[in-house]
Amino acid sequence: GIPVIVWTTTIYDEPTRWVEWDTPDGPIRTTYQEHAVLLVGYDKNHVYLNDPLKSTKNIAVNKKQFIKSWEVMGKQALSYELKEG
Numbered sequence: 001g002i003p004v005i006v007w008t009t010t011i012y013d014e015p016t017r018w019v020e021w022d023t024p025d026g027p028i029r030t031t032y033q034e035h036a037v038l039l040v041g042y043d044k045n046h047v048y049l050n051d052p053l054k055s056t057k058n059i060a061v062n063k064k065q066f067i068k069s070w071e072v073m074g075k076q077a078l079s080y081e082l083k084e085g
Contacts, residue, residue, distance in 0.1 A: 002079050002080075002081050003038050003039065003040055003079065004038070004039040004077050004078065004079040005036055005037070005038055005039075005077065005078045005079070006036065006038075006039045006049075006070055006076070006077045007034065007035070007036050007073045007076040008035055008036070008037055008069045008070055008073060009031065009033040009035055009073065010033045010034075010053065011033060011069075012037075012049075012061045012062075012065060012066050012069055013065050013066075013068070013069050014068055014069055014072050015031035015033045015034075015069075015072065016033070017031060017032070018031050019031065019032065034073060035051075035053070036052075037049045037050065037052070038050040038051075039077075040057075041058070042063065043063075044063070045062070045063055046060040046062060046063050047060075047061050047063050047066045047067075048061075049061060
């Protein structure tokens with residue numbers, strides 16, 4: 001019941017190209033395919049996403065594929081629950 005913003009890739013799979021650059025804190029490895037989507041549901045085989053790059057809601061994506069992309073992108077997610085009172 002709580003939507004979650006999840007970092008993945010534009011293809012919801014492992015990136016095909018990586019880039020790296022140096023920073024004062026050390027090298028950073030990322031991809032231009034990095035993307036964030038709203039995870040709105042899941043079942044045994046799929047996750048369901050709202051993607052700001054697409055006009056369709058509740059896009060079904062293979063769950064194992066999506067989890068792999070999420071792990072490669074650092075397992076980053078953000079959720080928020082408003083508590084009244």
